[in-house]
Amino acid sequence: xxxxxxxxxxxxxxxxxxxxxxxxxxxxxxxxxxxxxxxxxxxxxxxxxxxxxxxxxxxxxxxxxxxxxxxxxxxxxxxxxxxxxxxxxxxxxxxxxxxxxxxxxxxxxxxxxxxxxxxxxxxxxxxxxxxxxxxxxx
Numbered sequence: 001x002x003x004x005x006x007x008x009x010x011x012x013x014x015x016x017x018x019x020x021x022x023x024x025x026x027x028x029x030x031x032x033x034x035x036x037x038x039x040x041x042x043x044x045x046x047x048x049x050x051x052x053x054x055x056x057x058x059x060x061x062x063x064x065x066x067x068x069x070x071x072x073x074x075x076x077x078x079x080x081x082x083x084x085x086x087x088x089x090x091x092x093x094x095x096x097x098x099x100x101x102x103x104x105x106x107x108x109x110x111x112x113x114x115x116x117x118x119x120x121x122x123x124x125x126x127x128x129x130x131x132x133x134x135x136x137x138x
Contacts (some may be wrong), residue, residue, distance in 0.1 A: 005088065006112070038073050039095070039103050041125045044138040046100040052077040055096055055137050062133040067093060069110050076100060082133075089113060090122075092129060102138065104130045 026032075046055055056078055058092040064080040070093065072079070078096040089112040094104040106126045 017136075036050045036095070038075070038101075039105060041080050041103050041127070043094070043102045043104045043127055043134060046096060046102060046137055050137055052096060056080065058136050059094065059133065064092075065095065065132070073097075083109070092126070092133075094130065094134075102134060104134075 055083075059080050059082075063084065064082040067079040067081040070079050070081075073095060074096050075097040077098050079093070081091045081093045084090040084092060084106065089108055090106060091109050092104065092106055094102065096102050105123050106129065107120070108116045109122040113122075116122055
């Protein structure tokens with residue numbers, strides 16, 4: 001199991017990850033939480049003609065992988081993350097939307113710091129870090 005360093009991470013992978021989409025839908029449906037909106041950190045637009053699958057392949061080559069424990073924002077067609085090599089408790093999270101917009105941010109991982117992650121504490125823009133990863137797709 002890739003990138004598992006602690007027991008809490010293992011527990012999240014086994015119990016939370018498979019059920020997250022359902023509980024996200026249920027919490028929004030029951031109005032326990034507000035439906036997510038697009039994040040503020042715009043990185044650019046996907047170059048014309050590239051599909052979400054092609055963007056995914058480029059990001060995989062850069063070390064990104066599917067982000068299964070993340071809110072689905074309106075119009076989102078792809079959500080991927082890459083762990084921060086200097087701080088493995090943090091991740092770079094990138095989203096691609098149906099209108100071609102790309103947004104991304106740096107944040108704590110939900111498995112390591114669930115409270116900080118949910119409250120978006122330490123969520124930052126860092127476009128300079130994303131630039132080399134997305135240069136082939138913008």
